[in-house]
Amino acid sequence: MASLSLNSFPLQPPSQPRKLADSSCSSSLTPFNGGAAGGLKPIVVCGNPPTFVSAPGRRIVAVGDLHGDLAKARCALEIAGVLSSDGRDMWTGGETVLIQLGDILDRGGDEIAILSLLRSLDIQAKAKGGAVFQVNGNHETMNVSADFRYVDLRGFDECLDFLEYLNDCKNNWEEAFVTWVGASERLKDFKMSQQYWDPWNLVKIQSILEETLQAVGAKAMVVGHTPQSTGVNCAYGCSIWRIDVGMSSGVLDSQPEVLEIRDSKARAIKSKRDTFRELQIVDYT
DSSP: OOOOEEESSOOOOOSSOOOOTTOOEEEOOOOGGGSOGGGOOOOEEETTTTSEEEOTTOOEEEEOOOTTOHHHHHHHHHHTTOBOSSSSOOBOOTTOEEEEOSOOSSSSSOHHHHHHHHHHHHHHHHHTTOEEEEOOOHHHHHHHTTOOTTOOHHHHHHHHHHHHHHHHTTTOHHHHHHHHHHHHHHHHHHHHHHTOOOHHHHHHHHHHHHHHHHHHTOSOEEEOSSOOTTOSEEETTTTEEEOOOOOSTTTTOOOOOEEEEETTEEEEEOSTTOOOOGGGOEEOO
């Protein structure tokens, strides 16, 4: 929930003087190439932070809640015609005025990255005769008030990563903040690569599994945790059964399946109608 008074008509003087802490208005625009292209008048901003903006003759685009989703934020900005689609995060809006109505924070893991992107676009937009304005929504107010009930755990992780990046930038806040959107994606790619299991990793897993089974005197292990889209299954000569099928509606919403063990035989039961067929049985005797 946020608001900003903005119009595309020339600013009219108020009929009655307003008693505000800062009621001054000033031009916020350095015209592109030394003069406003097409004869457009400069953008006029009242208040600090802005409470009234006059952008005579300009195209105005408003974008709503983004809640920490950088991919969706980029999509929205591309649709608005102000962001390049080549992944370079270039301003393509010319003299457009972009308004983001707050609620960037909470419910996602790319909060600072979105703020970084908007800051970068604002710098680029001003050089082209446009502008980017942001309004604080209720979720920004909640975070400032230490109300973190809607903060995604990934948001906390991003904060820690950004602080490390800020240190790498020798505490140069502006440099770190403007470049974080690109740095955060490179960091994500690096973390993903660290989690990649190549064939050599699989060999090590099998070796560890065999050592563990030998240590406890077992022939097989049953594990959950990682949802199996193909249902209950076994691997490494059926020395390990993976039985998390993601049955919860909050995960894969799949049909329930269970593992049955009788004597030294195991089988997956996928429905009440499953019969005791030989093909379903793994015999460990």
